[in-house]
Amino acid sequence: MSFSAANKVTFTSAVDATVFTSWSDTAISTQVPTGAVTGNVVVTSDTNYTSNGVNFTLASAVPNNPTSLDQFKDVGLTQAIAIGGSASSTPIYLKMTMQAALSGGMLYPQVEYKAIGTPFVCTDVAVCASDALEGTGSAGPGPTPGSVSIPPNPSAETGEVYHWQARVKHTKNAVDYYSAWVSFDDVNPETATDFKIDIIAPVISGTSSGTPGTNSASITWSTSGEISTTRIEYDTAGTFTGGYDCAGTSECTALTDTSPMINSPHTVALSNLSSGTTYHYRVRSKDAAGNESIDPSTGDYTFPTATENHPAKTTVAVIFNDPLQVTTATTTYFTVHVPELSPTVQSAYIEVVGLVSGGFSGTITVQANSAASRAYTVSTAASTPTLYRFVYPISSPGTETNLNLNDVAPCSNSVVPGTPPGCNKVVLTPSTGSINVLSAKIITTYSYTP
Known part of the structure; x- marks a missing residue:
C-alpha cells in the first residue's frame, strides 16, 4: 500500500x-x-x-542558541582573549557550545564579525551566506564544541577593534535549521569591543641610566600610548643574543613578564653592581597583545658605575682582658689606632663581657668619653653564676670628644696626647654591690682615603 x-x-x-x-x-x-x-x-x-x-508532539529541529562563547589567539584554544582584549596576529578562533533537541543531523558553528561602527548584517534565521562564516560540523544532538577561525585584516597603522555574534545551524534530512544570533558572551552589546587586533609594538623613548652610584643604577624609559611591561637586560659584556625569553644573556629582569603593565615612565633599579665597571644594557616593553619593542634595536647602551674613593674597614681593639671586680665607678683608658689617612668613623661599639653571682640584681652603666651613657640590667640567682654580654653604641663616634683616634690632640678625655694612658676612657658603674667584668673591646667601622 x-x-x-x-x-x-x-x-x-x-x-x-x-x-x-x-x-x-x-x-x-x-x-x-x-x-x-x-x-x-x-x-x-x-x-x-x-x-x-x-x-x-513535534520535536523541533531548530537548534538551541549557542552557549559558552569565547575567543582565543591559538588553534589549540588555550590562549583566551578577555572581553575587549588584544591579539597581535590572526587568525582569531571563536568558540561556542552547540546543541539541538532533536537527535541526528549535523551541527555547524556560524559567526559574523564586524569592525566596531559597522552593524551586523545577519539578524534573523536567513542563510546570510555573504557574512556568516561557518566552521566544521559535528554530529548532533550535542552538546558539542564548535569553532570558527576568522581572518581580520586591520590597518597596519592603527589596528582595529571588532565585535562578533554566533549561531548554530542544524542540518537534518537535507534541511537547514538555524538558532537565533547571540552576541559574544550574550552580554557585550554590539557597540562594545570584543577583541582588538594590535600589531603595533610600544614606542620606547627617553632611555636613560641617570647618575649611577658605586654599586647601583636606575634605568628609566617611556612608552607612548599604551600600557606595557618593564624589563631590562644587562651585563658587562653586551652579549645580548637571546630572544623573547632573554635566553643567552647573563642577567635579565622579569624573565617571565610578571611585571605589571604600566604607562610611563618605566623604572628598573639595579643593585649589587661592581664599582668602577662599565655595564651594557637594553630595555624591553611588551604590550597586552604581545608586541614587543627593544631599545636599542641593535647594539646596546652603556653606563659606568662610580669608582669607590672611600673604602671602609672595621677594626677591633682590646680595651682590657684582665678581669675587674667593679664596686664603684671604674675608669679604664685605651687607644684606638687607625693607620689609614683621613679616617671618618661611621660607627663604634664597646662589647662588655662579665659574670654576676651571689644573687646580684641591678644595673651596670657604661659611658665612653663624653658620649651618652647607657645602663644595662644584669641579675642572677643566689646559687647560679651567670655570664652577661652587652654591646654599648658610642653616640656620635665621629666627634673627638666621644672617640679619639690615634691619641692625637686635643685628647679631650686624658692628659697628654700620644702618651699613656691613652686618649679614650670607658667608665663602668654598678648600681649596687660588686660585679665582675671579664673583658671589654671596641669595634670601630670607618671610611678612609686610599
Missing part, C-alpha cells in the same frame, strides 16, 4: 505525510512532513475509514 488521497496520514493544519516507510494492521511509519505542527494526527484508509485523532 502507498500513500494516496484515499490512504494517508494527516497532521494538524491539514498537512499530509508524503514519505511512507511501512504500513501494517497496527502501525504506520512515515516521515514528519515540512510544515507539521504539534496537534492531532488522523489516519485515512480507503477514503471512508478515518481514525480518531491522536495527539502528536
Whole structure:
C-alpha cells in the first residue's frame, strides 16, 4: 500500500505525510512532513475509514542558541582573549557550545564579525551566506564544541577593534535549521569591543641610566600610548643574543613578564653592581597583545658605575682582658689606632663581657668619653653564676670628644696626647654591690682615603 488521497496520514493544519516507510494492521511509519505542527494526527484508509485523532508532539529541529562563547589567539584554544582584549596576529578562533533537541543531523558553528561602527548584517534565521562564516560540523544532538577561525585584516597603522555574534545551524534530512544570533558572551552589546587586533609594538623613548652610584643604577624609559611591561637586560659584556625569553644573556629582569603593565615612565633599579665597571644594557616593553619593542634595536647602551674613593674597614681593639671586680665607678683608658689617612668613623661599639653571682640584681652603666651613657640590667640567682654580654653604641663616634683616634690632640678625655694612658676612657658603674667584668673591646667601622 502507498500513500494516496484515499490512504494517508494527516497532521494538524491539514498537512499530509508524503514519505511512507511501512504500513501494517497496527502501525504506520512515515516521515514528519515540512510544515507539521504539534496537534492531532488522523489516519485515512480507503477514503471512508478515518481514525480518531491522536495527539502528536513535534520535536523541533531548530537548534538551541549557542552557549559558552569565547575567543582565543591559538588553534589549540588555550590562549583566551578577555572581553575587549588584544591579539597581535590572526587568525582569531571563536568558540561556542552547540546543541539541538532533536537527535541526528549535523551541527555547524556560524559567526559574523564586524569592525566596531559597522552593524551586523545577519539578524534573523536567513542563510546570510555573504557574512556568516561557518566552521566544521559535528554530529548532533550535542552538546558539542564548535569553532570558527576568522581572518581580520586591520590597518597596519592603527589596528582595529571588532565585535562578533554566533549561531548554530542544524542540518537534518537535507534541511537547514538555524538558532537565533547571540552576541559574544550574550552580554557585550554590539557597540562594545570584543577583541582588538594590535600589531603595533610600544614606542620606547627617553632611555636613560641617570647618575649611577658605586654599586647601583636606575634605568628609566617611556612608552607612548599604551600600557606595557618593564624589563631590562644587562651585563658587562653586551652579549645580548637571546630572544623573547632573554635566553643567552647573563642577567635579565622579569624573565617571565610578571611585571605589571604600566604607562610611563618605566623604572628598573639595579643593585649589587661592581664599582668602577662599565655595564651594557637594553630595555624591553611588551604590550597586552604581545608586541614587543627593544631599545636599542641593535647594539646596546652603556653606563659606568662610580669608582669607590672611600673604602671602609672595621677594626677591633682590646680595651682590657684582665678581669675587674667593679664596686664603684671604674675608669679604664685605651687607644684606638687607625693607620689609614683621613679616617671618618661611621660607627663604634664597646662589647662588655662579665659574670654576676651571689644573687646580684641591678644595673651596670657604661659611658665612653663624653658620649651618652647607657645602663644595662644584669641579675642572677643566689646559687647560679651567670655570664652577661652587652654591646654599648658610642653616640656620635665621629666627634673627638666621644672617640679619639690615634691619641692625637686635643685628647679631650686624658692628659697628654700620644702618651699613656691613652686618649679614650670607658667608665663602668654598678648600681649596687660588686660585679665582675671579664673583658671589654671596641669595634670601630670607618671610611678612609686610599
